[in-house]
Amino acid sequence: MTTWLNMSLQDGASPIMEQLVFFHDHVLMIMLMITTTVSYMMITLIRNKQTSRFMLEGQMIETTWTIAPAIILVFIAMPSLRLLYLMDEVHNPSLTLKAVGHQWYWSYEYSDFTKLEFDSYMIPQEEQQESTFRLLDTDNRIVLPMNSPIRMIVTAADVLHSWTIPSLGVKTDATPGRLNQTSFSISRPGILYGQCSEICGANHSFMPITIESVPAKHFIDWVSKMSE
Ligand SMILES: [Cu+2]
Numbered sequence: 001m002t003t004w005l006n007m008s009l010q011d012g013a014s015p016i017m018e019q020l021v022f023f024h025d026h027v028l029m030i031m032l033m034i035t036t037t038v039s040y041m042m043i044t045l046i047r048n049k050q051t052s053r054f055m056l057e058g059q060m061i062e063t064t065w066t067i068a069p070a071i072i073l074v075f076i077a078m079p080s081l082r083l084l085y086l087m088d089e090v091h092n093p094s095l096t097l098k099a100v101g102h103q104w105y106w107s108y109e110y111s112d113f114t115k116l117e118f119d120s121y122m123i124p125q126e127e128q129q130e131s132t133f134r135l136l137d138t139d140n141r142i143v144l145p146m147n148s149p150i151r152m153i154v155t156a157a158d159v160l161h162s163w164t165i166p167s168l169g170v171k172t173d174a175t176p177g178r179l180n181q182t183s184f185s186i187s188r189p190g191i192l193y194g195q196c197s198e199i200c201g202a203n204h205s206f207m208p209i210t211i212e213s214v215p216a217k218h219f220i221d222w223v224s225k226m227s228e
Pocket of ligand 1: 101160161162196197198199200204207
């Protein structure tokens with residue numbers, strides 16, 4: 001989750017998010033080089049009188065400053081597309097979780113098991129404890145096994161919502177009458193937080209998402225406890 005003074009992206013909790021952070025830094029370095037070059041050129045132009053009675057055209061420089069940006073764009077587009085298609089891939093998932101957005105809570109269905117479904121409401125302010133985060137914690141957390149490929153099916157029951165976990169690099173629109181699919185695998189144990197990311201009505205800010213990432217054995221224990 002985001003902590004105090006965290007200006008950058010959250011730490012990646014999935015391989016995809018780690019790659020997204022690398023890509024973000026990569027693009028930032030390219031932007032730094034472009035900004036430096038352009039500012040150097042602008043300052044030089046302001047401080048010098050560049051007049052020549054004989055120079056009418058410059059084929060070489062024009063070719064260069066047309067082709068160079070095109071090459072730079074390729075260096076951004078290639079890793080970007082690679083990531084885009086990697087995120088689209090659903091590789092042999094070991095578990096499917098269905099999230100349904102409602103005004104204003106999420107409900108979850110573990111369709112691999114019978115009768116394993118629950119609603120997940122935000123913990124209201126008057127029930128806060130020392131250990132809970134305001135506007136982020138829910139009464140029923142999603143429990144998921146770490147290091148296993150998980151398929152998410154996201155949909156909504158009333159209006160548009162968006163199921164989001166920033167540290168997993170996941171953001172999927174929840175649309176009524178439509179199933180959207182995404183996948184991830186969580187690389188470490190812990191609690192991951194997210195919030196609905198589609199302006200969905202008055203209590204839009206009060207339908208958080210909480211994932212408890214646990215070792216597979218604990219997950220099996222939780223499943224057997226829940227389906228008793
Ligand atoms: Cu919503």
